[in-house]
Amino acid sequence: MKILxxxxxxLLGDGIRAGLAQVGFVVDWAKDGREAExxxxxxxxxxxxxxxxxxxxxxxxxxxxxxxxxxPVPILILTARDTVGDRIVGLDAGADDYLVKPFNLGELQxxxxxxxxxxxxxxxxxxxxxxxxLDSVGHRVTYEGRTVELSAREFTILHELLLNTGxxxxxxxxxxxxxxxxxxxxxxxxxVFVHHLRxxxxxxxxxxxxxxxxxxxxxxx
Ligand code: CA
Numbered sequence: 001m002k003i004l005x006x007x008x009x010x011l012l013g014d015g016i017r018a019g020l021a022q023v024g025f026v027v028d029w030a031k032d033g034r035e036a037e038x039x040x041x042x043x044x045x046x047x048x049x050x051x052x053x054x055x056x057x058x059x060x061x062x063x064x065x066x067x068x069x070x071x072p073v074p075i076l077i078l079t080a081r082d083t084v085g086d087r088i089v090g091l092d093a094g095a096d097d098y099l100v101k102p103f104n105l106g107e108l109q110x111x112x113x114x115x116x117x118x119x120x121x122x123x124x125x126x127x128x129x130x131x132x133x134l135d136s137v138g139h140r141v142t143y144e145g146r147t148v149e150l151s152a153r154e155f156t157i158l159h160e161l162l163l164n165t166g167x168x169x170x171x172x173x174x175x176x177x178x179x180x181x182x183x184x185x186x187x188x189x190x191x192v193f194v195h196h197l198r199x200x201x202x203x204x205x206x207x208x209x210x211x212x213x214x215x216x217x218x219x220x221x
Contacts, residue, residue, distance in 0.1 A: 001046040001116055001159070002177050005029045006036040006062070007078070008054050012101075016049065016078075019105040024139055024152055025112070028181045033057025040066055040073065043176060046116045047074040049108070050095070052081055060093055067094035074115035078103065113137060120163050127162045130220025132201060134162055143201050150200065153178050157193050161206060166218040168209045190214075 003025050007013035010031070017027045028043070030036035033054040040048060040062075048066075052059035063075060074097075077090045082100040090098055096118075097111055113136065117125065125137040131144040139155060141148045150158065160177050161169060171190045179185050194206055194214055207215050 001112075001156070002026045002028070002043075002180075003112065004036065004039055004043075004045045004048045004073075006033070006048065006054065006059065007051045008032060009051070016105070016108070020109065020112075023109050024155065025109075026156070026177060026180050031055075033059065033062045037062055037065065040071065041069065044173070045073050046119070047076060047112050049112070050075055050077050052077060052079040052086075052090070060090065063090070063093045063095060072119070074119045076108075076111060076115060078108070122163075127159075129162055129165065129216065132162075132205065132220070134159060141201075148200050150197070151193075153189075154193050154196055154200075157190070158197055158201075161214060161216045165216045168213045168215045170213040173213070 001024070003020055005013060005016055005020070005027050007016060007029065008031050013029055013031065017029055020027050028039055028045075030039050034056040036054070037057060050059050050063060054062070059077065059079070066073065066075070075095050076097040076099060077095045078099050078101065079086070080101045087098050096115055099108060099111060113125065117123070125135060127134045127136070133142045135141070136159060141150055141155065141158065156177055157174055160174060174190050175185055178189070198206060205216060207217060209215055
């Protein structure tokens with residue numbers, strides 16, 4: 001899952017990024033409101049973690065502009081402003097959740113997972129598709145009852161395809177999910193990961209749509 005972190009405090013941002021990466025989130029980190037606005041309009045994120053006090057463009061303005069542009073990305077406000085009035089203003093401006101600093105990293109991780117589930121109309125953290133079972137919290141995959149060891153990136157691709165069954169996802173879209181800013185994208189990686197997934201799970205699971213991308217059909221094979 002790909003998160004946009006908007007935080008100008010370098011020390012705190014570094015800690016949040018590391019903490020989210022630890023549980024498998026890929027994080028782009030914007031350190032001011034303008035950079036964040038560009039990012040959120042250019043990429044599809046699974047969720048945004050938004051600080052309110054930001055240089056160049058305040059967090060609340062960014063939030064209002066994002067919603068004014070009909071962008072439904074789940075947004076969690078993470079701020080030291082903790083009066084009831086602040087929370088009401090933030091939620092009414094279009095935020096989906098609100099967490100007050102200092103906060104517990106595990107709680108932030110869990111709230112983000114909940115936001116992403118809700119955005120995908122999922123009620124549980126486990127997705128099943130035929131003989132395949134993916135647990136997005138425990139980061140476990142089983143196929144026909146046996147545990148399948150997947151790398152973090154193989155897991156991410158499988159998760160993304162399962163969240164979008166019946167839809168073709170382009171290589172570019174899958175690459176966006178795998179890499180944060182500044183990370184070098186190796187060529188042909190998506191093909192290689194899909195090849196590994198087919199070998200470890202089933203050759204029938206993931207379809208190649210030539211010239212477009214990859215898809216897991218809605219009906220399990
Ligand atoms: Ca700040």
